[in-house]
Amino acid sequence: MIRLTGIQRHFQVGGETVHALRGIDLAIGAGEYIAILGPSGSGKSSLLNIIGLLDHPSAGQYELDGRDVTALADDEQARVRREKIGFVFQFFHLVPRLTAAENIALPMVLAGVEPSRREERVAWLLEAYGLANRAHHRPDQLSGGQCQRVAIARAMSMSPPVIVADEPTGNLDRHTSQEVITLLESLHAAGSTLIVVTHDPSLGARATRQLHLDDGLIAERPLPDSPAD
Amino acid sequence: MRIADLSAFTWQVMRGNRGRTLLILLAMGIGVAAVLMVTALGEGARRYVLKQFSGLGSNLVIVLPGRAETAGGIPGFITGKTPRLLTLDDALALARSRAVRRIAPLIVGTGDVHWNARTRESPILGTTADFIAVREMNLAQGLFLPESDPHHGQPVCVVGARVARELFGHTPALGQWLRIGDRRFRVIGVAAPQGESLGFNTDQIVIVPLAAAQALFNSEALFRILVEAKSRGQVAAAKTDILEIVKQRHEGERDITVITQDAVLSTFDRILGALTLAVGGIAAISLSVAGILVMNVMLISVTQRRREIGLLKALGATSGQIRLIFVSEAILLALAGASAGMAAGWASQFLLGHLFPSIPFAAPWWAVIAAPATAIATAIVFSITPARQAARLDPVAALAART
Structure with a gap:
């Protein structure tokens, strides 16, 4: 599904070059559940941005679904992103003036999906994610957990094969975190490839595979036989 | 992106930022109304003068004693040729x-x-x-x-x-x-x-x-x-x-001067027509000032909505779509502003017509077309820079922006 070869990413900060990623080789199969762990500054967000096609690597090759997407033009990347990748962010990133239903429909609006099909899909997602009675609420009228559920519904609206979640529970309390994780894992169970970036080891431990990033390099560890909880 | 969705999206943006929207509407409206008003005054004056002249009778030729043109340069009383x-x-x-x-x-x-x-x-x-x-x-x-x-x-x-x-x-x-x-x-x-x-x-x-x-x-x-x-x-x-x-x-x-009504009429017609055009042009400048306001407000809007722009990009919006979103916002604002301005222009024209019934105030047809067209063209021109700026934003940085 995803194959990264020799991926590097440098940033110019002031006069210095910061090496966020120093050569990542990684293959992720379809339907995998991967946690990317590491302290802040280890390069995990940079890696996620490259996998999510939000950022270009400075060097290396990225193959998605058998297609080389390293050197795609911005607009072509946008199209791949729209169809293949669903994003879940730490800060939800809902558009404040839009209702839950409108936020969920946004990727389909951008893709030009017909309104009738769109409504059908939004209704289904709202129902499936327990948001049916929140459809016409704006983000400021929703709890954090509800916001993140809306964000996940939005990520799923185009049924992308890959879900990329950056600290999805970073802004939630323990109880709602649990809900959100359960929801994400149900997507994985339904066949999506799930990539979660977190610094929370207990959350990382639930994944079927853990990648530990340290100073821009991978230290992959095998899964312990029994998860922590 | 469908046009209906685009306009719905833009409409939500405009509704979500009422103060900003009203400000631009006001600027655009005043500009358009000014063009209509000023040209209506000019056109009214032109028609008034024409009406006054035709009130003299038709096919009229007026003969005046003495000659208006300069000839020779030596005054008549020296050469003995008094009129x-x-x-x-x-x-x-x-x-x-x-x-x-x-x-x-x-x-x-x-x-x-x-x-x-x-x-x-x-x-x-x-x-x-x-x-x-x-x-x-x-x-x-x-x-x-x-x-x-x-x-x-x-x-x-x-x-x-x-x-x-x-x-x-x-x-x-x-x-x-x-x-x-x-x-x-x-x-x-x-x-x-x-x-x-x-x-x-x-x-x-x-x-x-x-x-x-x-x-x-x-x-x-x-x-x-x-x-x-x-x-x-x-x-x-x-x-x-x-x-x-x-x-x-x-x-x-x-030693006579002959004035035909047509000559006088067409002279006045030309002068007042040119005058109307000139003052209309001056009023149109106020529209381009409104355009600069549009640009400023849009630039602020781009900064304020960086996270949203980043999000739209993450959700698969192309640069073209981002540009379109901002330009169409400007167009919609201009359309609304122009309609408001037209309404205000007509209303004051009507009012003036009541106050001064003898002068036929009416904005000429070209001003009725040119005023809103200028408003929309200005909005498009001045929204291009902000729109391009929005489209160029790096999605990673934009998403991380704290606003």
Whole structure:
């Protein structure tokens, strides 16, 4: 599904070059559940941005679904992103003036999906994610957990094969975190490839595979036989 | 992205930022309304002047004594060529031209008009029977000056509507004898109220036979001769004939000025048309100022909405879509602003029309098209920079922005 070869990413900060990623080789199969762990500054967000096609690597090759997407033009990347990748962010990133239903429909609006099909899909997602009675609420009228559920519904609206979640529970309390994780894992169970970036080891431990990033390099560890909880 | 979705999205943005939206609407609205108002004033003035001129009568040629053009450079009194007076016989001679239908020589002066104990100072107009036809005047009562030898005036007169009202009050004016200077005249007609035409109000005058006026003012010299050509096409021929006839009679000297109504009309038409265009252009500058406001507000909006732009990119929006979102926002704002401005423009035009009913205020058709078109074009032009800036944002940085 995803194959990264020799991926590097440098940033110019002031006069210095910061090496966020120093050569990542990684293959992720379809339907995998991967946690990317590491302290802040280890390069995990940079890696996620490259996998999510939000950022270009400075060097290396990225193959998605058998297609080389390293050197795609911005607009072509946008199209791949729209169809293949669903994003879940730490800060939800809902558009404040839009209702839950409108936020969920946004990727389909951008893709030009017909309104009738769109409504059908939004209704289904709202129902499936327990948001049916929140459809016409704006983000400021929703709890954090509800916001993140809306964000996940939005990520799923185009049924992308890959879900990329950056600290999805970073802004939630323990109880709602649990809900959100359960929801994400149900997507994985339904066949999506799930990539979660977190610094929370207990959350990382639930994944079927853990990648530990340290100073821009991978230290992959095998899964312990029994998860922590 | 579908157009309906795009406009719905834009509409939500506009509704979500009411203060900002109102500000732009106001600027655009004022600009468009200003263009409409200013051009309506110009056009109103133009039509007013044209109407005043056509109020003089149709196919009119006006003959003035003296020559308006500069010739030679040596004043006439040195060379001994003083302009000759224009006389009644000159006027009668003009009727020889085939292009001329009627003539009306004029003498104008001021005199005291007495009736019983009442006195009124009034402009006195000496002319002939054809004046009423040339000038397209109407009578309210009685008859106009009789057709007779213009060299001999009968003691009759026609009074203007206001003169009749103020001098005679409720007494019927017809048949009354009034006195002008040392001569007595019998009122045989009352002119219908006509209003003003080029500052000359026929409601206030007293019309007497030409010969009587000559005697009253002790002068042979005509003030002007009004000539009516047989048709609009004959106006030029009439002008040539008039110049020729007078030249013959004045020993080869072309010492008159002939003004055709058309020439005056088209001059005024051109001047006022250009003026309207110029002031309209100045008003259009206010629209481009509104455009700069649009750009500023949009640039602020791009900064404020960085996270949203980052999100849209993450959700698969192409640069083109981002640009489109911002440009269409500007277009929608301009459309709304232009409609508001048009409404305000029409409303004030209507109001002005009520306050000054004599001036036909109406924005010319080109301004009605140009004002909103300029507004929209300005909005597009000035939203391109902000839109491109938005499209160029790096999604990672934009998503991380703290606003």
